[in-house]
Amino acid sequence: xxxxxxxxxxxxxxxxxxxxxxxxxxxxxxxxxxxxxxxxxxxxxxxxxxxxxxxxxxxxxxxxxxxxxxxxxxxxxxxxxxxxxxxxxxxxxxxxxxxxxxxxxxxxxxxxxxxxxxxxxxxxxxxxxxxxxxxxxxxxxxxxxxxxxxxxxxxxxxxxxxxxxxxxxxxxxxxxxxxxxxxxxxxxxxxxxxxxxxxxxxxxxxxxxxxxxxxxxxxxxxxxxxxxxxxxxxxxxxxxxxxxxxxxxxxxxxxxxxxxxxxxxxxxxxxxxxxxxxxxxxxxxxxxxxxxxxxxx
Amino acid sequence: xxxxxxxxxxxxxxxxxxxxxxxxxxxxxxxxxxxxxxxxxxxxxxxxxxxxxxxxxxxxxxxxxxxxxxxxxxxxxxxxxxxxxxxxxxxxxxxxxxxxxxxxxxxxxxxxxxxxxxxxxxxxxxxxxxxxxxxxxxxxxxxxxxxxxxxxxxxxxxxxxxxxxxxxxxxxxxxxxxxxxxxxxxxxxxxxxxxxxxxxxxxxxxxxxxxxxxxxxxxxxxxxxxxxxxxxxxxxxxxxxxxxxxxxxxxxxxxxxxxxxxxxxxxxxxxxxxxxxxxxxxxxxxxxxxxxxxxxx
Numbered sequence: 001x002x003x004x005x006x007x008x009x010x011x012x013x014x015x016x017x018x019x020x021x022x023x024x025x026x027x028x029x030x031x032x033x034x035x036x037x038x039x040x041x042x043x044x045x046x047x048x049x050x051x052x053x054x055x056x057x058x059x060x061x062x063x064x065x066x067x068x069x070x071x072x073x074x075x076x077x078x079x080x081x082x083x084x085x086x087x088x089x090x091x092x093x094x095x096x097x098x099x100x101x102x103x104x105x106x107x108x109x110x111x112x113x114x115x116x117x118x119x120x121x122x123x124x125x126x127x128x129x130x131x132x133x134x135x136x137x138x139x140x141x142x143x144x145x146x147x148x149x150x151x152x153x154x155x156x157x158x159x160x161x162x163x164x165x166x167x168x169x170x171x172x173x174x175x176x177x178x179x180x181x182x183x184x185x186x187x188x189x190x191x192x193x194x195x196x197x198x199x200x201x202x203x204x205x206x207x208x209x210x211x212x213x214x215x216x217x218x219x220x221x222x223x224x225x226x227x228x229x230x231x232x233x234x235x236x237x238x239x240x241x242x243x244x245x246x247x248x249x250x251x252x253x254x255x256x257x258x259x260x261x262x263x264x265x266x267x268x269x270x271x272x273x274x275x276x277x278x279x280x281x282x283x284x285x286x287x288x289x290x291x292x293x294x295x296x297x
Numbered sequence: 298x299x300x301x302x303x304x305x306x307x308x309x310x311x312x313x314x315x316x317x318x319x320x321x322x323x324x325x326x327x328x329x330x331x332x333x334x335x336x337x338x339x340x341x342x343x344x345x346x347x348x349x350x351x352x353x354x355x356x357x358x359x360x361x362x363x364x365x366x367x368x369x370x371x372x373x374x375x376x377x378x379x380x381x382x383x384x385x386x387x388x389x390x391x392x393x394x395x396x397x398x399x400x401x402x403x404x405x406x407x408x409x410x411x412x413x414x415x416x417x418x419x420x421x422x423x424x425x426x427x428x429x430x431x432x433x434x435x436x437x438x439x440x441x442x443x444x445x446x447x448x449x450x451x452x453x454x455x456x457x458x459x460x461x462x463x464x465x466x467x468x469x470x471x472x473x474x475x476x477x478x479x480x481x482x483x484x485x486x487x488x489x490x491x492x493x494x495x496x497x498x499x500x501x502x503x504x505x506x507x508x509x510x511x512x513x514x515x516x517x518x519x520x521x522x523x524x525x526x527x528x529x530x531x532x533x534x535x536x537x538x539x540x541x542x543x544x545x546x547x548x549x550x551x552x553x554x555x556x557x558x559x560x561x562x563x564x565x566x567x568x569x570x571x572x573x574x575x576x577x578x579x580x581x582x583x584x585x586x587x588x589x590x591x592x593x594x
């Protein structure tokens with residue numbers, strides 16, 4: 001069967017075996033942000049042709065099921081499990097494809113907190129298929145990205161989650177602010193200094209300008225300011241969670257390789273233990289598990 | 298004499314009396330960001346003509362004395378006073394104008410913190426000319442803006458300060474992020490909800506996405522998201538300082554009228570007492586005081 005993780009800025013169609021192993025795949029930068037909704041079906045078909053399977057059932061997850069995607073699928077309410085997600089799978093209407101879409105998950109609290117995810121729930125379900133019984137009972141997961149998700153799993157359910165704005169904030173500051181200027185080079189020392197500064201003083205909004213002041217006063221080369229900022233933002237994200245966890249607690253980190261290194265470093269800095277899992281593998285496993293629970297295999 | 302507060306995004310030339318009262322002024326949006334450095338002298342001359350005083354001494358402060366301004370004036374080191382600032386006044390060379398520029402102030406700590414200001418030091422000096430003896434001895438000041446400054450005054454000196462990135466952050470999120478979408482209306486309730494949320498949970502980077510989730514889930518109209526965000530950011534800024542101050546402490550707020558209301562509201566929310574002073578009045582008073590200390594009057 002085919003499974004597809006179609007997010008805001010990326011597309012990945014995979015042919016998977018009965019055990020969820022990826023046999024072939026097409027990965028592009030054609031996220032739902034890059035396409036008009038009316039062009040998405042044709043785009044998917046063309047990639048299915050590439051993988052040689054135009055008639056196979058295909059199960060999708062991610063922003064493709066949002067208001068800016070191909071077809072909007074209502075959220076399920078947290079806590080969410082493979083059972084509730086598969087029960088709420090929607091067959092996409094008005095297409096000759098046998099296409100199904102996984103819902104996102106929403107969370108609201110009596111204090112007025114609100115949060116949503118689309119796509120990450122599927123990676124968490126995938127991770128649960130490989131987790132030990134103990135891990136399925138009680139685990140903390142981090143899914144870094146444009147909007148990082150932190151989730152708590154209990155009894156094999158996603159029982160709580162929250163979103164950190166780190167990735168989009170970094171991109172905004174990098175592209176448009178006075179904090180980062182000129183050509184940048186990766187700089188481990190500056191990243192570490194940003195991590196250390198993230199818990200200083202009066203909080204992030206007071207710390208950000210440091211990135212500029214350090215350059216202006218020659219304490220840091222301007223070319224290292226993006227690394228400093230990355231440390232400051234990821235440090236701020238991890239520090240906020242670390243204070244609620246026990247020292248030495250394990251955090252399961254699901255993401256692409258390039259984000260794994262800074263997040264693992266930040267987790268270590270705050271006395272936590274990070275374990276990294278590759279994002280696309282767990283999307284495939286999750287989509288397969290949700291499809292199987294609905295007897296679509 | 299003439300005094301001029303020339304910042305990144307605004308220009309204000311004022312003719313002041315011997316007591317520092319503003320007799321006439323020209324205020325435009327031609328900040329140093331809008332002009333080439335080589336055009337700044339001519340621009341200033343044209344405005345001096347408008348005020349009828351091309352031969353009078355003119356004392357400037359703000360980003361006009363920075364690397365992106367007309368002529369770069371080195372920072373003085375914190376603690377700074379009317380004495381140290383006037384001693385470091387620089388007469389701008391290679392012009393037939395009798396033009397002087399106030400230096401900015403820099404602060405570095407042994408922990409690697411660094412901060413800079415240009416322009417706000419002059420407003421603080423202006424405020425000190427009007428302050429009571431008790432206020433001159435020990436006061437906390439807040440100067441909201443693109444980069445808000447928080448300063449501590451002791452013994453009529455600026456003895457410590459820090460910068461909050463609130464204004465630029467708000468503009469970035471408003472212009473470029475997914476958090477604010479569509480036409481906006483001012484909304485007091487949403488501002489208050491943002492204030493309340495600013496101290497919840499795991500910190501700002503975790504709270505920001507709430508602005509979007511609340512809209513997506515229909516808990517808040519999309520048109521109120523900018524007000525929510527404003528409350529969240531200003532709340533985050535004030536909360537970070539409030540935890541270091543005594544309950545009921547007075548904060549002297551120097552800024553234009555449109556920023557006064559949200560800041561005073563946030564200060565009240567966090568148990569502090571805000572007193573507002575109009576920004577341009579205090580620039581004029583500060584420039585006059587620094588000029589007088591150098592016998593330029």
